[in-house]
Structures are given as C-alpha cells and as structure tokens.
Amino acid sequence: MWPWGHLAVGYLLYSGLSRWRFDRLPGSAATLAVAFGTQFPDLVDKPLAWTFGVLASGRSLTHSLLTAVVICVLVVWYARRSGHSTIGIAFAVGYLSHPFADGVLSFVSGDYQYLAYLGWPLLDLPEYDTSAGFLARILGVEFTPFFALQIVLVALAFVVWGRDGYPVLAALRGWVVTWRERAAEQ
Incomplete structure (x- = not known):
C-alpha cells in the first residue's frame, strides 16, 4: 500500500475509534500521532532495506507484529x-493498521507466503526485489484496482x-491568528 493509502486507513480507523470509544472528535495532536504511526514502519524498513541494505526486505523489522506490539505497548x-494516553493510542492505531493494510492484497489473492513479514523473524521472508529505490518505485506506479481503492479511501478520509x-x-x-495578534500588539 502507498503512504497515502496507509494514512487514509489509519485516520479512518482512529476517527471511528475516537468517536466510539472517547465520544469526541480526533484532536490535532492525536491526528499527527496517527499520521506518524501509519508511516512509521516504512520510514524504518524501506530505507534500511532499499538504501542501506541492512534488512532483507522493506517489510520486515517494523512490519512484524512482534515488533509492532512491543513498540505500541511502550508508546502507549x-x-x-x-x-497523553489518546496520543499513544492514536499512534498505535496508525502503526498497527499499517502491516495489516499491506497484507490485504496478498490475503485476498491467496498469496499467503507474502504475509510472512507479520511473523518475522520467526517466519522466513519470501524474496523481494530490493534493487529499486524510492524514486524508481514511485515512477513505476501502475493504476490497478487496488491503487484505485486507495484513492477512494483517501477521498473518504478527506471527507x-x-x-x-x-x-x-x-x-x-x-496559532497563526494568535501569532498575528501578538505581533500586532507589539
């Protein structure tokens, strides 16, 4: 899943949880936390695999549920x-939504071997192409039904x-209004 798809899924889940569990709208700090959480696994795994070659895959260390649970428990x-418990919960919702969202296509298509990252390092990872960097992958985007679904999710999240x-x-x-008022007073 692309970053904007992860952001949409995480925000939709957190907004629903915030309304249902806390009976309020998401606040700004929690929204930033959920946004960061949705991107966190890729911010760690992708550079370590694609740029530095430290990890075998862009879906391994922080995409693993073993790592995710430990990090989320510590953050919460x-x-x-x-x-600031709602900020911790928001981060955890964003983070935990990421590995599952990445696995949707493999699950639906029956390619279960590509879900092994969820149990890494207990499960062996399939071979992935790690030779292409960020720019090559972005330029290689194909408009598929799954890509279209992500666009729909982004539109829904925006609403x-x-x-x-x-x-x-x-x-x-x-903050801008406050800054302007203070500047005008001086």
Whole structure:
C-alpha cells in the first residue's frame, strides 16, 4: 500500500475509534500521532532495506507484529504516564493498521507466503526485489484496482477529516491568528 493509502486507513480507523470509544472528535495532536504511526514502519524498513541494505526486505523489522506490539505497548505506556494516553493510542492505531493494510492484497489473492513479514523473524521472508529505490518505485506506479481503492479511501478520509473539523489545520489556523495578534500588539 502507498503512504497515502496507509494514512487514509489509519485516520479512518482512529476517527471511528475516537468517536466510539472517547465520544469526541480526533484532536490535532492525536491526528499527527496517527499520521506518524501509519508511516512509521516504512520510514524504518524501506530505507534500511532499499538504501542501506541492512534488512532483507522493506517489510520486515517494523512490519512484524512482534515488533509492532512491543513498540505500541511502550508508546502507549509512556503516553499514559505522561498524561497523553489518546496520543499513544492514536499512534498505535496508525502503526498497527499499517502491516495489516499491506497484507490485504496478498490475503485476498491467496498469496499467503507474502504475509510472512507479520511473523518475522520467526517466519522466513519470501524474496523481494530490493534493487529499486524510492524514486524508481514511485515512477513505476501502475493504476490497478487496488491503487484505485486507495484513492477512494483517501477521498473518504478527506471527507471524514472535514467532518472532524480538519484537526491539525484548525490548530495551525489558531496559532497563526494568535501569532498575528501578538505581533500586532507589539
């Protein structure tokens, strides 16, 4: 799945959870946390595999549920200790949505061997092409039904984000207004 697809899936899940569990709209800090969580596995695994050759695959270390659970437990624990539990939960929702979203196509098509990253290092990874870098992969995008689904999810997430009051943007607007007012007073 592409980064925008991960962002859409994570935000939709967190927005739903926030409404259902906390009975409120997602806040700006939680929205940033879920956004970071949705990208975290690729921010670690892809460079370590594609650029530095440290990992055998762009889906291994942080795509593994073993690693994901440990990291999420630590983040949620620390966030709760710091009095910011919703931020920790938002990160965990974003992060945990990522490996599952990556596996949807393999699951639906019955290519279960490509889900081995979920249990890495206990399960052996299939061979992946790690020779192409970021730019080559982006330039090689094909418009498939799965790619179209991601575009639909992005559109849906954008609508939900609007219904949620555009968290992050609303906070940025507030900061800009406050900054302008302070600047005008001086």
